[in-house]
Amino acid sequence: MIEQSKNRFMTLLLLLSAVMRIYAQDPRERTYYYEILEPRHEHKEKVAGYAAERVKENLGRGLVAVSADEGRSVYLSWRLLDDDASDVAFHVYRESEGKTRRLTGKPVTRTCDFTDRKPVSKAVYTVRPAKGQGAAGTVAVELASLQNYTSIKLKDGDCAGKIALADLNGDGVYDYIVRTPASNVDPGMPADKTGITYNISAYLSDGTYLWTVDLGHGIEPGVWFSPFVAYDFDGDGRAEVALKTAGDDFVRDARGHVCGGSESMTVLDGMTGKVIASVPWPERNYRYGDVNRQNRNQMGVAFLDGKTPYILAARGTYKLMTVDAWMLRDGKLTRAWRWDGDEENPLVRSMGAHSMVTGDVDGDGRDEILLGSCMLDDNGTLLWSSGLGHSDKAYLCKLRPDIEGLQVFLALEPKNEQGRGVCVVDAKSGRQIWGIGHTTYHVGSGMVADFNPEWPGLECFAGEDRKGGSSAKYLFTADGRKMDVEPGDVPGCHPWVWWDGDLLRETFTRGGGKGRYRGQSVWKWKGEVLTDGIEGGVIVTADVDGDWREEIITSLPGELRVYRTSIPALDRRVTLMQDPLYRSYIMHGSMGYPQSPVTSYYLGEK
Numbered sequence: 001m002i003e004q005s006k007n008r009f010m011t012l013l014l015l016l017s018a019v020m021r022i023y024a025q026d027p028r029e030r031t032y033y034y035e036i037l038e039p040r041h042e043h044k045e046k047v048a049g050y051a052a053e054r055v056k057e058n059l060g061r062g063l064v065a066v067s068a069d070e071g072r073s074v075y076l077s078w079r080l081l082d083d084d085a086s087d088v089a090f091h092v093y094r095e096s097e098g099k100t101r102r103l104t105g106k107p108v109t110r111t112c113d114f115t116d117r118k119p120v121s122k123a124v125y126t127v128r129p130a131k132g133q134g135a136a137g138t139v140a141v142e143l144a145s146l147q148n149y150t151s152i153k154l155k156d157g158d159c160a161g162k163i164a165l166a167d168l169n170g171d172g173v174y175d176y177i178v179r180t181p182a183s184n185v186d187p188g189m190p191a192d193k194t195g196i197t198y199n200i201s202a203y204l205s206d207g208t209y210l211w212t213v214d215l216g217h218g219i220e221p222g223v224w225f226s227p228f229v230a231y232d233f234d235g236d237g238r239a240e241v242a243l244k245t246a247g248d249d250f251v252r253d254a255r256g257h258v259c260g261g262s263e264s265m266t267v268l269d270g271m272t273g274k275v276i277a278s279v280p281w282p283e284r285n286y287r288y289g290d291v292n293r294q295n296r297n298q299m300g301v302a303f304l305d306g307k308t309p310y311i312l313a314a315r316g317t318y319k320l321m322t323v324d325a326w327m328l329r330d331g332k333l334t335r336a337w338r339w340d341g342d343e344e345n346p347l348v349r350s351m352g353a354h355s356m357v358t359g360d361v362d363g364d365g366r367d368e369i370l371l372g373s374c375m376l377d378d379n380g381t382l383l384w385s386s387g388l389g390h391s392d393k394a395y396l397c398k399l400r401p402d403i404e405g406l407q408v409f410l411a412l413e414p415k416n417e418q419g420r421g422v423c424v425v426d427a428k429s430g431r432q433i434w435g436i437g438h439t440t441y442h443v444g445s446g447m448v449a450d451f452n453p454e455w456p457g458l459e460c461f462a463g464e465d466r467k468g469g470s471s472a473k474y475l476f477t478a479d480g481r482k483m484d485v486e487p488g489d490v491p492g493c494h495p496w497v498w499w500d501g502d503l504l505r506e507t508f509t510r511g512g513g514k515g516r517y518r519g520q521s522v523w524k525w526k527g528e529v530l531t532d533g534i535e536g537g538v539i540v541t542a543d544v545d546g547d548w549r550e551e552i553i554t555s556l557p558g559e560l561r562v563y564r565t566s567i568p569a570l571d572r573r574v575t576l577m578q579d580p581l582y583r584s585y586i587m588h589g590s591m592g593y594p595q596s597p598v599t600s601y602y603l604g605e606k
Contacts, residue, residue: 032349035387036374037430040345044379046366047336049308050329055235059575060172061137062545063127067146068115068566074146075566077113077546078127078137079575089130092116096123111569112547119143135172148531152207152560156180156199160555162223163540164590166230166239168270173205174544176560177230177241177270177590182537185222187295191256198226200243202273211273218246220258220295227299227591233267233309233328240328241268242311244281244297259291260284265299265313267328277333279326281313287320287342301587302358303580304378306365310336314371317352318390321371325380337380344382348374351385353394355592359581359600361396361406361427367584368427370396373410375430384430388423389414393446393462393493393595396427396581399478400457401602406581407433411446411462415439422446422462422474434480441468447493447596449505450604451525455483458604461490491525496596497541497550500530501570503605508538522552536561541596542586543576550576 061078068075076092089107092114093100107130108114116125121143128136154160161182168175178201185192198221202210219226228243243266251260263281268274281297288294293316300312304325311333314323325336341348353372361368366378372394374385388410395409406427412420421440424433444465448458457478464470473490475483491507499506499522508520509529520534536554544551544562552563576582576599585597 032347033387033389034346034385036344036346036348036382036385039382039384041343041381044337044381046379047304049305049310049327051235051307054303054307055232055309057167057232057577058170058172058237059577061127061135062173062575063125063137063139064546064564065125065139065141065146066148066564066566069117072117074116074119074141074143075113076116076125076127077569079545079547080112080572081135082574082578084134088134090127091130093126094123095126096120110571112572113569115568148566149561149563152176152203152562154178154180154558154560155201155209155212157558158182159537159557160539160560162590163553163560164228164230164241165540165542165544165586166270167232168202168210168239169204170237175205176203177228178203178560179226179228182555183221185220187222187224187257188292191252192221193256196221200228200241202241202270210271213268213273216246216248218248218250218258218261219244223592224296227297229299229301229311229587229590230270231301231309231587233311239270240276241270242266242299243268244299244313245278253291257291257295265311265326267311267333276331277328279333279335282315282322282324285320288316289319293319296352298356299591300356300358300369301584302367302369302378304336304366312369314356318350320349321352323369323376339376339380348382348385350389353391355588355595357396357581357588358584359396359406370394370408373412375427386410386425386430388412388416388420392444395446395448395595395598397448397458397598398600398602399424399448399460401606406600409446409448409460411443412440413442413444415441415468424460424480436474436482440464441470445493447496448598449496449596451491451504453504453605456606461493463490463493489526494594494596495538495541497522497552499549499565500567503603506530508534530567531565534563539594540589548573548576
């Protein structure tokens with residue numbers, strides 16, 4: 001008994017000594033890595049927004065046409081919408097020279113596509129439900145100029161670095177909010193010396209130019225200084241644009257980075273670019289660390305009451321992390337809550353990722369917020385923290401159809417000796433489902449995608465990036481079984497696309513041609529090339545229009561291209577953009593680092 005008491009006393013002394021060493025450090029240098037599965041914090045009430053029902057985009061049928069069979073055919077595809085009847089069937093019509101002909105003998109029931117193999121030089125195609133219930137869609141086609149992409153010409157001639165997709169004029173078609181140029185300066189690197197500034201510009205779906213806002217020299221030209229998101233925040237049926245702005249009172253440090261001055265979260269009218277409302281951005285604070293740490297900013301969108309879209313303004317990734325949630329109503333912004341990691345018990349620091357995503361993980365109908373290695377509840381309190389530190393990639397996903405709820409796949413940058421540098425946790429509780437099982441040193445990439453039908457569920461893959469002395473590549477099945485494959489058999493982590501008729505996902509390979517981005521091809525991993533000649537840098541893969549397969553949006557000097565598949569579909573499903581988690585990924589793709597979107601339900605081969 002005496003020996004046991006002595007051992008307990010010595011253990012307490014060692015623990016106290018460790019705590020004292022931590023708190024003897026400069027508070028800016030402390031690291032707080034705790035697994036917190038049952039957080040303790042001050043109570044916050046649930047939020048109640050203005051919306052009586054969920055604010056949704058009023059999407060149209062999304063009928064599009066592309067060239068097929070080397071120009072000999074016209075391939076049509078259209079959306080299945082969540083308010084369509086389960087047995088809805090479609091007829092396709094073609095109008096030419098004043099005459100309308102129905103092209104479908106029997107209504108289309110199994111897919112949402114059709115190929116006109118005897119097209120005419122000019123025509124207007126229409127698709128409508130066979131029983132007359134639901135939206136119709138039309139598209140005009142000139143056969144001689146029809147391609148497998150549409151082009152949006154950019155007014156300033158630059159390459160786009162980021163784009164947001166949102167319906168700016170309320171016509172049920174996605175428009176484009178574009179940030180140019182494509183240059184990027186990281187807060188940890190020397191400041192930009194060229195004097196360039198970022199522009200945010202808006203274009204309608206047909207390429208009509210609307211407006212441009214110059215962010216000025218108070219916003220440095222880099223991903224972490226200039227987040228923006230777009231959605232219908234006030235519920236009027238048209239999207240607004242929310243972004244980080246700065247005043248002319250900015251101050252620069254010796255390295256040239258902005259270290260002081262006013263910063264705001266500003267909401268612009270989507271059609272005019274005029275300011276609707278503006279509020280202070282989360283303020284700078286020494287607890288974030290140096291300027292490199294303080295200048296890590298993100299934005300998000302979350303349905304915190306399950307109905308109202310709230311705008312999230314966030315500062316901090318590696319040290320302190322802060323998030324403000326704002327509601328836009330009647331031209332005014334009202335803050336619902338602030339979350340500060342230092343208000344949690346224990347403290348939550350350094351758990352951020354390079355992006356965020358929102359979704360309902362606990363089944364209460366309200367969105368939670370995945371910041372990386374931690375999850376916030378809808379009321380602005382911590383739901384859980386893995387304690388694993390900065391995750392280069394954090395994927396909220398459905399790995400297998402037979403696993404309850406959603407999961408989070410994490411690829412961790414810090415050295416991890418607990419065998420959790422690549423791991424999967426339960427999205428609701430934060431509890432580990434599986435881990436890599438050995439030490440990792442600097443995992444800099446990660447992704448989930450089903451590309452091998454022999455392995456059930458989504459494959460999980462990641463790689464170390466040599467910064468820790470390792471360049472190992474890892475490939476796991478959805479249930480954590482490590483696959484013994486050569487490094488070259490582990491695919492790259494971005495981008496991925498649903499392109500052909502099956503449920504496997506495709507990626508890209510470099511082809512011939514001139515220039516860094518010329519001649520990319522869509523291909524099955526280690527398999528056949530499906531489509532070549534994709535030109536430009538891939539900046540978004542998303543279900544923009546047509547049926548549920550994704551479009552590929554690329555950036556070239558002075559141009560966006562939206563490439564579409566002409567591979568016949570094998571089935572149909574509601575447009576992916578009406579899945580809340582998938583739409584969240586697309587909304588957050590205009591800020592942070594890119595992540596290919598996934599759905600809240602399992603989408604892959606069984």
